Amino acid sequence: MTDSHGKRRFDRRSVLKVIGTGIAGTAAAGRASETVSATTDGSTHYHNELYGPHFPDPTIHRDDSGTWWAYGTNMDRSDGSNDSEELLIPILRSDNLHEWTYVGEAFDSRPGWTYGSIWAPDIHYYDGEWVMFYSLSPRPWESGEFGIGLAKSDTPDGPFTDYGQILGDNDHEGGGSIDGYFVEHDGTPYLFWGSFQGIYVTELTADLQDWKPSTLQQVAGQAYEGTCVFRRNGYWYLFVATGTCCDGYSSTYEVEVGRSQSLFGPYTDPSGTDMLNYDANNAGVAQLTANSRFAAPGHGDIATDDNGRDWFVYHAYDRNDQEYVDDVPARQFFLDRVEWTEDDWPLIAGDKTPSLQSVEPNANDTGVLDDGIYRIANENSGKLLEVADAGTADGDNVRQWSNSGCACQRWWVEYVGGGEYRIVNQNSNRALDVTDGSTANGASLQQWGWWTGPSQKWEIVENGDGTYRLRNVNSGKVADVLNASTEDGADVVQYDWTGDANQRWSFDFVKTVQPADDGRPW
Structure with missing residues (x-):
């Protein structure tokens, strides 16, 4: 679409903008060309994506020295021919939250309770150990049960010792037993999980190796997966992904958020709707969605920098950087600022779409x-x-x-x-x-x-x-x-x-x- 001067015309969703972002078009005057690029300011800015070619479902935690550790999915979605190249949970490290280095894999060998792909890790430091919950699922050419496993390590770079499955689809009627997220509250460990069959929470045993069925309850409907739970200003926030994650650039993934004064809900979104009411036939209020360059943002985690600013790490597709894994477009690693409104709702990336460039975490640029x-x-x-x-x-x-x-x-x-x-x-x-x-x-x-x-x-x-x-x-x-x-x-x-x-x-x-x-x- 062009304007009367023959310059290309953009609507607000066709480009990238963010609270804390400094972005420049490719033209110094007039309208920009269709490709938007960022200025280079290494002293104050970083550029998305942060790491590629493939790092879906990121989870993040910081050690006592100030180093950040991120863990992601790496899975074979083809026919098994590349099985030997599948990473067993890749690990990244960073000293500043935006420059990342590959460290290695979390596991020395594949957990054996179901032969399948390991995905959607969730990392926390709990009771003196690095604790990882992970999803293990049969790949399209395999049979078996979806489930969530537990692994532990004394150090964030592993290797992690596997403790096997703690929860599976055969254990409860809900199904969708992947995408775990661990929360410790008032000394009690809990696990959230779910994938398009409801989001659930349950209490875990003290050693984290089992769950207590009597405590199981549902907190969100069948529209969601990829849970992240965050506490701030008296509220628990439930960040969830909805839509399709894995159809390449046509994927419809996005992030919605509900909040509650209780860990167990009810979680309501900004429209006041209980998230239990959303299913495959309806959708809530998107808090992070696609723009013309970056598709299908979702399944993330939250980190807080030294200045007390919150950041959302997640994956998305970059249409301008078309990396492929197993003949499928790669989902890459992104970071964006989370601002909070005066009535305590999160605002991701300023306009709720992925940014191309943003002021670095920990920066004193005001x-x-x-x-x-x-x-x-x-x-x-x-x-x-x-x-x-x-x-x-x-x-x-x-x-x-x-x-x-x-x-x-x-x-x-x-x-x-x-x-x-x-x-x-x-x-x-x-x-x-x-x-x-x-x-x-x-x-x-x-x-x-x-x-x-x-x-x-x-x-x-x-x-x-x-x-x-x-x-x-x-x-x-x-x-x-x-x-x-x-x-x-x-x-x-x-x-x-x-x-x-x-x-x-x-x-x-x-x-x-x-x-x-x-x-x-x-």
Whole structure:
């Protein structure tokens, strides 16, 4: 799809954007080409994917020295001809959460209670040992029972000693006995599990080698697998995957989240629906879903960095990096920031789609303004920055106008790292942009769907008097009211910095992030 200038046109789902992200398009001016690439800033940013070609179902834990350890699936989905190449749970390590090195395999030999692929590991440090729950399932050409096994090691790099199956499909009516996730609560060990036949939780024995059937209960419906459980601010959060994981680029995997004040539920999603009510015929509110480059994100885990920021590790497909394993597109290792709304809901990757580039974990890269919704007023006229006539189309003009209460006069201001912001209109969900990426004095400001280019990125610079200037990253020029007008409807343009009042802006805070079902942060 192209606009009237013949430039390729993007909607907000066709590119990558994230709280804490600094992304640049391939063109310095005008619209980007169809391929979006990231700027290189090794000092403050990392790029997804983190590791490939194949690392599905990642789980993560940190040791006492500060080293991160990640474990993933590596399985043969063909006809068994590559069986000898199947890794028995690959292990990665990292000192910073975004640069990963392959260490080896968790097992010296295949667990023997069912001959099949080992997948969906879950790692924790518990009672002085590294504890791994893993799924073992018959491959398409084999027979046997789906189930969850237990292995332990004194060190995170193994080798892990197998303790065999602790739970299988024949043990209970629920079925779907894979994708375990371990939780210790008030000194008692529990295990969550399930795959499209309900998500369940049960108490484990003290040695973790068996479960207590009398404690079994269901916490989510048949729409889900790939559970991750996380506790924060008095809530238990149930992160689950739904859709198809393994159909290559046509896969529909995504992440939904429910929460409860009790470990045992009920878990309700942001719409207020009990997750027990979701099955194969309906879906809840996606908190992480695909975009035009990255397909089928899901089945992840949560880590917290040294600054107390939370990060979601997961797998997804990269359409631009088409690695294959056993003639099937590879699922690769991703990381994205988890922000929390003021009413305690997680917001993954800013717009709920995988990011291409983000500010590194543990980085002390912060902006001069907190992320949130603001009215932006000109110091000279006192009038507000708005989209003309409350327009919602690409290319609509940006001007000044007296306060009318219109959502077109409110802007989502989001720090994307490296001193740069994106500024998105609340009414249209389009970003503040410079016409055709111009670098000329007097070029009009407009709105455009977020395509990550430098003409959509702004430095918010303190002037020392409580006001700020908006400096365009592409042109280096600042937002200015044409001819220093004080009239309603006066055009807002870019111009060299003169220090005049018509180039100075104040930010009136309205509210913090509030996600909606369509992914908008309000």
